[in-house]
Amino acid sequence: MMKREHFSSRLGFILITAACSIGLGNIWRFPYITGKYGGASFVLLYMVFLVILGLPIVVMEFAVGRASQRSTALSFHLLEPEGTKWHWFKYATIIGNYLLMMFYTVISGWLFYYFIEMAKGRFQGIASAEVDGIFSGLLAQPGTMFLCAAVMIIVSFAVCAVGLQAGVERVTKMMMLLLFGLLLVLAARSVTLPGAEKGLRYYLLPDFGAMREIGLPECIFAAMGQAFFTLSIGIGTLSVFGSRIDKSHSLTSDALYMGVLDTVVALLAGLIIFPACFSFGVQPDSGPNLLFITLPNIFNTMSGGRFWGTLFFLFMVFAAVSTVIAVIENIITYVMDATGWSRKKSAAVNFVLLILLSLPCILGYNLWSGFQPLGDGTSVLDLEDFILSNNLLPLGSLVFLLFCTRHYGWGWDRFYHETTIGKGLPYPGFARTYISYVLPVIVLVIFISGYLSFLK
Template sequence: MERENFSSRLGFILISAGCAIGLGNVWRFPFITGMYGGASFVLIYLFFLLILGLPIMVAEFSVGRASCRSAALSFDVLEPKGTKWHLYKYGAIAGNYILMMFYTTVAGWMLYYFYKMAVGDFAGLDAKGVGALFGSLLGDPLTMTFNMVLTVLVCFGVCLLGLQAGVEKITKTMMLCLLILMLALAANSMFLPGAEAGLKYYLYPDFNKVFEKGVSEVIFAAMGQAFFTLSLGIGALAIFGSYIAKERSLTGEAVFITILD
């Protein structure tokens, strides 16, 4: 059977960005930035995004395009005889499984929240009340399992439709909606009380806060965020790299995705 390819460059970029842009940006980045000194941390994070994140993304794309295989088989195809690069696949497969356990559980929480919002259970609740509702969810493994299984089944359904008709088509729509939503949230934040102080904290570096936390701790956090936010190190991006056309520049595609991130 002939291997499918993306129908457009936009489809590839958005689906790759969809892998990279997510909880690392919306959830982890704000609180870790607040923890490690605002703009000072942001500058260090951007530095590691440039010198570590971008080259490793290009490397993963290269492995995927050269082998036209996933992380499970790419090094079996590429490794020189007598070397053990193929052993990497076991860590990659395990990493992707663990990652999917995490994401399907969190996506299940989101389905539950969507249902609770639709029926009005959040109406009138303050932060403490919402926290109590989340606590009750964590204490109900049956509800969490149901929502996680529902998430898995929906994702299987999308994959069954194929690359172009399923994954690419649906990701294009969802990623554009996500980017619009993030822009709307950012614009709304500009007009909240205290927005000026928040912007100053985020954009004006004060490296005294880095020294207060400890330089090594902040650097380690920035490096970890660079890897987490781009989904690097587990071969996920190599899968997308296996669909990049030969005439495309791998560095150019990686730069575009990093900018979106």
């Protein structure tokens, strides 16, 4: 087995694990759901659940990776008790990573397209209906979508093929620093727009009355769901990076830093979106409508909108590509561990595979638009996202929880020992009962509720 390459610095590890979780969910879901469920009061709930629900599982993924020094292709083989079948879970983890890339690379391509079109000035002086038509027109062009997705895939694989330190770590550091810089510039511009204070009050002032009106249980559940899904836990993406760090620092500290960075990006995204929406009298939306219709309309009417819109979509490209690079690095490493292939061979094979796997999502909006797997108006992307978000992420997280806390798995004692190694915050050993018995029930409830929401 070839010598495993490690990160050159702790900062590189923290930034790339943050890159896994910092993505579209922070921008097109978090601000909208925050406003819907009570603004700052919801943010407080979300941060509580991030710490007590999401971060314990993040540490488990890190610990499985660091203890085994392998991706999920081999980590369960090495850590499981003899005769058990935990290693079967490795197939679900790699399927989850491929599924994520099947639609995430396509959305990244959309963002790249909008960055180019915004920079060219295509949105200047056009009516709202025409802005809507640009997005509809893009979806009707499989060739254009394929080309844009291919650019994102080529760039990401080129970075990963160079190596962990020289490629992934170096580029991710640069992109994340640029991402935070763009975020701060855009947030500063948004909060100084005329009428922005209304958006700031809506976003930042706790509205417990709104929470009572909506229903506290519903708000709590929304906060739990956002905290759980924002961290990309359950498919081994974080585990592979845990396998590439030394034992000098506490895994709990690193998980906390990752959670803080993820939350800061989400909060700053809200500072960009809400003041701008209120300044121009536009109702905040979520999902594709927010990014590809609502915000371009705002930039179209804003002074210097072409410049600010170009910066915004450049920021979005960085956010999306940093996630794509992180997940592709996981896929490449998985195949290297499973087959013994070199990095370049694994990258070459997976490059061709992901190019082909992007096609169903692309064709689902045009040639295959008659295929509506989850009901009227749905597409192949919705099906791929449903399988991943409503099934593989929660069930995968449950597997990590049981593996790290049960005697017929890796077991609490061995897992906890791994968390005690290195300088920094200790893992909350006093919470063993909660983590071992209550947290799995919460994850199961999230899984079941996802299906109930779908059926409704």
